[in-house]
Amino acid sequence: SQTIHQWPATLVQPVGSPLSLECTVEGTSNPNLYWYRQAAGRGLQLLFYSVGIGQISSEVPQNLSASRPQDRQFILSSKKLLLSDSGFYLCAWRQTSNTEAFFGQGTRLTVV
């Protein structure tokens, strides 16, 4: 069966520091991968999606970036965090066929 791993679960980082969140999927190949952000009490904002290795589409311009170095690995990064980057970050995967999205456990990021 397929599983998705996302880490770390929680992170407290100072303003201006770098960020790296990692997500891996097991049990499937060539998944579509997504990064969402959820501000407190708000909906799911799509940040990036990837349909293959090295292919990244950005939905919202900001100081974050994403990379997909391997088929089942998706990384969210920042060189310098802002206070407004605080939130709950969710990685998700989906097959190309019309199916549900499966979410990772999420990373609660607090920028101080």
Place this chain on the structure above:
Amino acid sequence: GENVEQHPSTLSVQEGDSAVIKCTYSDSASNYFPWYKQELGKRPQLIIDIRSNVGEKKDQRIAVTLNKTAKHFSLHITETQPEDSAVYFCAAGTGGRRALTFGSGTRLQVQP
């Protein structure tokens, strides 16, 4: 792109009552409509989904209806229980590479 609107943003019902959450979508190409439940601090999880070739789907106390002509779909929860309290998200999408587009969420509170 797709735009999904969800109402109400908050909903409080008495235990045993029914709850209805409504969503509208803009892209007539959308043909897949999942509903997710997110408990506090947890990942969203699929509770029911419907495809555009079906008008209604039911799973125990949960049902979803779809009106393709009007581009709206609804979640119905009957005989609500305190454990139904959570944030519910609707979403719309198609097959292929695009991400699901989520509504803004409804916080459901079931009063015992």
